[in-house]
Amino acid sequence: METRIELSKSKIVFMFLGALAFVAASIWFLTNPEKFAKVFFNLDFAVYTIAILGISFFGLIAVLLFKKIFNSKPGILINSAGITDNSSALSAGFIPWEDISAIESKRITNQKFIIIILKKPENYLEKIQNKFKQRAMQMNYKMSNSPINISANSLKISFDDLYEVLNKALSENSKTV
Structure with missing residues (x-):
């Protein structure tokens, strides 16, 4: 049996628009440093640095x-072979059941x-x-003891349901591995 969990295009569009808003705000910082320099001890270079980092990071996102x-x-x-993760930019791709020792949740x-x-x-890695x-x-890996962390943010499923589906699949398929 195969379970497909689709990407939520509406969630992704919403996140995309949020990233564009941060790019726009960063451009505003860059073009109007005098308005924001007071916040950063009157240091224009701090405003420029934050603006450039914001444009770079949120532009990439x-x-x-x-x-x-x-x-x-x-x-x-x-x-029955494993999990294929295509949920984010850090998607792991195919992960066979025999490579997985557990599935946990963490905040x-x-x-x-x-x-x-x-x-x-x-x-x-x-x-x-x-x-x-x-x-x-x-x-x-340093934060969670695994390089593979999956969020439900871009998926058409709730976090709790995804956690349940993955653990059930691991339980069913680890018997055959």
């Missing part, structure tokens, strides 16, 4: 979200994540070609 809007793959695919900076506890997490993605997954 906006690009990644824009690509997800047009992605037709399911956010999560669960079958990190006010957001709930499903943590896929791997038997050999270093194998997943080593195979990542993109250095930005590798660094971000290493940070995940």
